[in-house]
Ligand SMILES: C[S@@+](CC[C@H](N)C(=O)[O-])C[C@H]1O[C@@H](n2cnc3c(N)ncnc32)[C@H](O)[C@@H]1O
């Protein structure tokens with residue numbers, strides 16, 4: 001597709017708007033005879049912005065104009081986005097007859113926009129603006145505001161002298177076909193685990209030392225992956241005891257291990273988690289449909305999930321989260337409904353409903369290039385069903401993010417009962433919280449506040465375990481200098 005712009009318009013934003021209507025669309029430069037073309041012209045004066053749009057696809061053309069006026073407290077860039085978004089959205093909708101529930105909010109954190117509106121305008125006006133100006137459906141506008149309210153409460157509860165730590169265990173028992181996370185899943189690569197653990201333990205200790213030197217309080221630790229419980233008991237004990245013995249237990253509010261795959265969970269491993277103070281775990285079925293589990297190459301059964309869930313609750317670890325995915329291949333609305341109903345019957349503290357996202361590096365895209373458009377309606381109905389049933393049963397949506405190339409541009413939402421919100425999930429996305437990333441593929445995000453000004457610096461650890469093992473940099477000094 002070709003994009004032709006006149007005026008101060010962000011090309012990437014226009015591309016993401018176009019992709020809402022034409023999934024998987026590419027935008028090569030100098031493309032001859034493209035199937036689609038979007039021409040935009042922006043005219044602006046001090047107060048008002050006009051965007052004229054001509055959207056063509058397969059020889060059919062729709063023209064739409066849109067105006068937006070600067071509001072008090074709104075950045076000019078956001079006003080321009082509203083004008084451009086509305087023009088492209090309305091033209092795209094007429095061309096394709098598709099309704100996009102998130103309107104012109106294409107970003108990964110719609111609740112950030114909602115939170116700003118909530119603070120500036122109050123609930124009722126924020127709801128109107130999301131519907132009328134950002135073109136969200138009523139349900140998504142309400143969802144977004146509910147999440148924003150809960151996110152703000154968590155973010156406001158922790159000042160910038162607090163921080164979190166993410167520990168990466170990029171190993172899995174086998175590879176699921178939809179997944180693009182970097183994770184080693186073969187016997188040969190498992191040979192790296194002992195060396196990896198040794199290095200990880202040293203890094204945990206040196207980062208906690210840096211945190212103490214900076215006078216920060218470590219309030220949450222998240223051990224994720226991959227699948228941390230791919231490690232055997234001895235390896236798991238080495239990692240968790242290193243964390244437990246270095247951190248200040250009076251400060252630590254949340255200590256999560258994302259067990260994830262039911263086929264890696266044993267009584268022995270859970271006893272170790274408990275011994276070292278873990279108080280939040282995930283056990284993830286993704287779906288309670290065996291046929292779909294086979295389709296996504298998940299290599300465990302529905303019964304394996306129920307067995308693992310039972311062990312976790314018997315050990316009384318603390319909060320339990322279950323991850324689900326809506327819109328998976330071969331899933332039907334009836335089987336998704338049944339998954340949600342059975343999960344609600346188990347009463348987990350948290351339920352995270354992801355929408356199926358088509359990742360470039362996932363095996364499934366190589367096998368099925370039509371995947372984008374197949375499961376749209378099922379995915380939409382599934383996330384709506386999950387929202388309604390979970391709310392009816394006392395859960396609240398408390399964090400949310402969106403990813404590129406997700407079916408129908410839908411969202412991922414964490415639901416929890418009041419009092420068991422997972423704080424790491426919210427804080428790691430906020431622009432107010434420092435996170436120390438440890439291990440391969442982890443990101444460290446340093447947030448420095450000087451008066452009203454916030455500065456953010458990101459440090460990326462080597463992506464793959466073998467690179468991590470060869471890397472001799474120690475970022476502790478760089479981190480301490482940054483805060484000085
Ligand atoms: C770090 S991943 C995996 C955690 C753990 N290894 C497991 O598989 O249970 C966290 C979650 O992201 C979700 N996820 C991963 N790939 C996805 C995709 N392509 N589309 C939607 N959700 C996805 C899954 O629900 C998964 O449990």
Ligand code: SF4
Nearest residue numbers: 172175176179181226
């Ligand atoms: S979904 Fe989880 S278990 Fe499957 S490959 Fe990805 S990280 Fe590993």
